[in-house]
Amino acid sequence: MKRKENDMKNACSRRNFIRRSLAGTAAATGGILMALGCSPRSPEEKAKDPCDGSDLTPEDLKARQRLGYEEESPLPDRRCENCNLWLPPAKKGSCGGCSLFKGPVYASAYCTYWVPQV
Ligand code: SF4
Numbered sequence: 001m002k003r004k005e006n007d008m009k010n011a012c013s014r015r016n017f018i019r020r021s022l023a024g025t026a027a028a029t030g031g032i033l034m035a036l037g038c039s040p041r042s043p044e045e046k047a048k049d050p051c052d053g054s055d056l057t058p059e060d061l062k063a064r065q066r067l068g069y070e071e072e073s074p075l076p077d078r079r080c081e082n083c084n085l086w087l088p089p090a091k092k093g094s095c096g097g098c099s100l101f102k103g104p105v106y107a108s109a110y111c112t113y114w115v116p117q118v
Helices: 002-038 043-048 058-066
Strands: none
Touching: none
């Protein structure tokens, strides 16, 4: 009986160790990605891809994440450019926008709030 209790304690502590390790790794990765996503870019880098949203605040990025925003739509027939909430680019070749959040939006992007154009 005593051995079974010890085995249970060891299994629990191993589980706890693995859980804590995974949580620490996820937190560190998230911090690094957040830092990379929020880092200011040079004008040359920005000119290469003006739609990536790297100049957005962490709050604006969170707003996008809450809506499930993805830069490339996983559904070929559901893209920002054919969504009713899409704000077309002011001039050809620039970024579009979305009625739901701030910042540039790729025509090829998607979020879970996609609605067909009427
Ligand atoms: S609601 Fe979603 S799918 Fe529609 S334009 Fe905005 S980000 Fe794109």
